[in-house]
Amino acid sequence: MNRLADLEARLREDLRWLELPAPSWVPPRFAAAERVLDVAVIGGGMAGLAAAAELRWLGIDNLRIFDRAPSGREGPWVSFARMETLRSPKQLTGPALRMPALTFRAWYEAQFGNPAWDALYKIPRTQWMDYLRWYREVLDLPVQNDTALTSLRPRDDGLLELDLHDLSKADAQRTVLARHVVLATGRDGLGGPSVPVIANTVARRYWAHSAEAIDFAALAGKRVGVVGAGASAFDNAATALEAGAAGVDLFIRRDDIPRVNKLTGIGSPGLVHGFADLDDASRWRFLHYAQTEQTPPPRDSVLRVSRHANARFHVGSPVAALEELDGALAVTTPKGRYVVDFLIFATGFHSDIATRTEFAPFAGFVRRWKDRYRADPSLPSHELAESPDLGDAFAFQEREPGTCAALTQIHCFNHAASLSHGKLSGDIPAISEGAQRLARGIASRLFDADRERHYEALVAFDKAELQGDEWTDADASSGTARAHLQAEHAADNPAENTAENTD
Incomplete structure (x- = not known):
């Protein structure tokens, strides 16, 4: 008995009952005799897959997903994510798009049974990746792996030009055209890893950002430092300890580790659907407070570190200075001086689009929140100020109207969209x-852009539903009766008859 095959059959039946995907309806567009993609999705992780699935269900099937990772390694789950389990509760439906048979729970129970689901504490990180691989396969989503976007250029004709590099081949470059581009580029979104300036005062071999590839086996027997107090700080510290590090010092800027996940306390459909409709000041105030309070690391992640006797926590210890010292690093904080062999900065990400070379052709035209909103001076935030000011469907907007019209066909479906749309474009809960908000917005824009062609199709449509033999005209059933009635009418209205004769 293959319960996973049964689940897949059920999913196909559910889609058939809902008439999904809808028939393809977007008129084809050509340039230089080549078909233009209706949508190109950059990023084949969870967000990119969900977006592509919903677009296809809406009848937009001329799309392609491009991801720089090898097949099955998209997103952070088996690259730089180093937690043992997801922090999200196991019952969240994630990218299932309201399809019960597409949930992680359905996939898990089909393979391991209901008792195993009941016994499951949280979802193992690598198993979540297994689920996403299945998600891609069962929906037959068109992902092209080992493909990096090197440049995205808006054209004067309203199309978008993408330069792509095939990473599996030397010097394999090609260009494709698309009407819309979705940047499903994850947590680093439009920017990249955030590292304090002080890191650049020492040689690069002594440190790494937590989102980079790190050879933890090489840290066995070494003294390791970790900067930060978020989930990734503890995940990297634990990984180093489990790899045999001689000791790990965690340098935490705050006087205490954050303990309350504030946004979880107001999580609801109201927040999901209502955040984008709040006024500017309210949106800024909500996210500024959540950002200031900071999301705590999961309890399990902290315990994973603290169970090691050679783990040392240093609160109230921002890094004030770094110094190379006899092949190691001296780390100075307000509380002391510590020597480590390697330092990991678990200091998050920034969303500064100006730092990404592939976005350079249009980055200067993008309107950011700092261009349209002046926050209360008591609520400063460089990160929020640099966030893109997005319109409907997560679309970029022009800083100066008329300077780059095609900009509104690029959709920022990643973490950088949080201030404009809320936490809908990267985290599992929403x-x-x-994806549904994004796909519906793109569908609306594609229909509007082709309105004349759709009107022509409306006028030209001539498939008759009636054949003409379904009914008869009672007045036409007797010519004699009609003539008699006309004669009676003329007799009763002599003046009308005289006027007709005069004419």
Whole structure:
């Protein structure tokens, strides 16, 4: 008995009953005799897959997903994510798009049974990746792996030009055209890893950002430092300890580790659907407070570190200075001086689009929140100020109207969209709602852009539903009766008859 095959059959039946995907309806567009993609999705992780699935269900099937990772390694789950389990509760439906048979729970129970689901504490990180691989396969989503976007250029004709590099081949470059581009580029979104300036005062071999590839086996027997107090700080510290590090010092800027996940306390469909409709000041105030309070690391992640006797926590210890010292690093904080062999900065990400070379052709035209909103001076945030000011469907907007019209066909479906749309474009809890908002907006824009062609199709449509033999005209059933009635009418209205004769 193959319960996973049964689940897949059920999913196909559910889609058939809902008439999904809808028939393809977007008129084809050509340039230089080549078909233009209706949508190109950059990023084949959870967000990109959910977006592509919803677009296809809406009848937009001329699309392609491009991801720089090898097949099955998209997103952070088996690259730089180093937690043992997801922090999200196991019952969240994630990218299932309201399809019960597409949930992680359905996939898990089909393979391991209901008792195993009941016994499951949280979802193992690598198993979540297995689920996403299945998600891609069962929906037959068109992902092209080992493909990096090197440049995205808006054209004067309203199309978008993408330069792509095939990473599996030397010097393999090609260009494709698309009407819309979705940047499903994850947590680093439009920017990249955020590292304090002080890191650049020492040689690069002594440190790494937590989102980079790190050879933890090489840290066995070494003294390791970790900067930060978020989930990734503890995940990297634990990984180093489990790899045999001689000791790990965690340098935490705050006087205490954050303990309350504030946004979880107001999580609801109201937040999901209502955040984008709040006024500017309210949106800024909500996210500024959440950002200031900071999301705590999961309890399990902290315990994973603290169970090691050679783990040392240093609160109230921002890094004030770094110094190379006899092949190691001296780390100075307000509380002391510590020597480590390697330092990991678990200091998050920034969303500064100006730092990404592939976005350079249009980055200067993008309107950011700092261009349209002046926050209360008591609520400063460089990160929020640099966030793109997005319109409907997560679309970029022009800083100066008329300077780059095609900019509104590029959709920022990643973490950088949080201030404009809320947490809909990267985190597991509301990714389906985000994908549906995105796909519906793109569908609306594609229809509007081709309105004349759709009107022509409306006028030209001539498939008759009636054949003409379904009914008869009672007045036409007797010519004699009609003539008699006309004669009676003329007799009763002599003046009308005289006027007709005069004419």
